[in-house]
Amino acid sequence: MEKGVPIRSITRSIAALKAINRHGSLSMMEIAKASEVPYPTACRIVQTLLYEGLIEQEPARKRYRATAMVQTLATGFQHDDELVRLARPHIVGLTKRVGWPVSIAIRVGREMMLRDSTHSNSSLTFERYYPGFTLPILDSASGKVSMAYAPDDEREMILRFMRVSQEIDLNYLATAEVSLDVERIRAEGYAVQGRNHFNLTPGKTSSISVPIFRNGHFEAAMTMVFFVAAMRLSQALELYLDDLRATAAAISHDLSNPMPMGNA
Known part of the structure; x- marks a missing residue:
C-alpha cells in the first residue's frame, strides 16, 4: 500500500463525489476539474454514481447534485x-x-x-x-x-x-x-x-x-x-x-x- 494509491479508480470516484457534495451542483466539466481527472474519466464516474443513486441530474440542466442516498454512507458515523x-x-x-x-x-x-x-x-x-x-x-x-x-x-x-x-x-x-x-x-x-x-x-x-x-x-x-x-x-x-x-x-x-x- 505504501507504494501508491491502492485502487486509483475508487480514489477518483470519491474525489468526484466529494466535489459534488461540497459545491452542491456541478457540470460534467466542473466535476472533472474539481476532482482533477480527465473528462472521459469524469463521465464514467458520473455514470457510475448515477447508477448507484448517489447523485442525480438536475431537471432541464446538465448539472449533477448529490441525493439523500449519500447520507447512508454516514449511518455508522455517530461518535461525534x-x-x-x-x-x-x-x-x-x-x-x-x-x-x-x-x-x-x-x-x-x-x-x-x-x-x-x-x-x-x-x-x-x-x-x-x-x-x-x-x-x-x-x-x-x-x-x-x-x-x-x-x-x-x-x-x-x-x-x-x-x-x-x-x-x-x-x-x-x-x-x-x-x-x-x-x-x-x-x-x-x-x-x-x-x-x-x-x-x-x-x-x-x-x-x-x-x-x-x-x-x-x-x-x-x-x-x-x-x-x-x-x-x-x-x-x-x-x-x-x-x-x-x-x-x-x-x-x-x-x-x-x-x-x-x-x-x-
Whole structure:
C-alpha cells in the first residue's frame, strides 16, 4: 500500500463525489476539474454514481447534485454527536462575545471536516459553512493542531501516505512539513493560518485554532476565523487567544464529564 494509491479508480470516484457534495451542483466539466481527472474519466464516474443513486441530474440542466442516498454512507458515523451537542452552546457564546465565527473540526483521513460552526450566527463572515465541509490538513489551522496532537506514529503514517499520493506536489509537501512545528504548537497550545487558501473565499481570512480534549486525548480542533483586512494575526492572538483557550477548556471538561441527556 505504501507504494501508491491502492485502487486509483475508487480514489477518483470519491474525489468526484466529494466535489459534488461540497459545491452542491456541478457540470460534467466542473466535476472533472474539481476532482482533477480527465473528462472521459469524469463521465464514467458520473455514470457510475448515477447508477448507484448517489447523485442525480438536475431537471432541464446538465448539472449533477448529490441525493439523500449519500447520507447512508454516514449511518455508522455517530461518535461525534456528543461533541457537537456539548460544544454548540460554548461556540455560540464565544461568537456572541468576539463577533467572529467559530467552528469545530475533526480529522477524517488527510482532511479536516467541519462538524459545526457559527457562521450563520455572525455577520462577520463572507460565507456560511456547514457540517461536512473539508479543509486540507496541512493548509489549515485546525489541521496543524490535529497533526501536532496526533500520536507520532499516526502523524508519520498520514505524512507517508501523502508522500506517495500522486495528487500532492512533493515540493509543496516538503515545505508544509517544515512549517508544521509540532513542538511549538504543543507548547503554546494553538496553531494559526495566516491566509486560508482552501476555503470559499481564498486568501481573505486568517484563522486561529486550539485543541479540544476528551479525557486527556485530542478530540477536535476549535477555530476562529477573521478577515485579513480587519487586523493582523498578532493582534487577533492578543485579543482572542485567552478566550479561545478558555472555551476549548470548557468543552474539554464537558466531554470528559458528560451529564446524562435528561439532566443537561
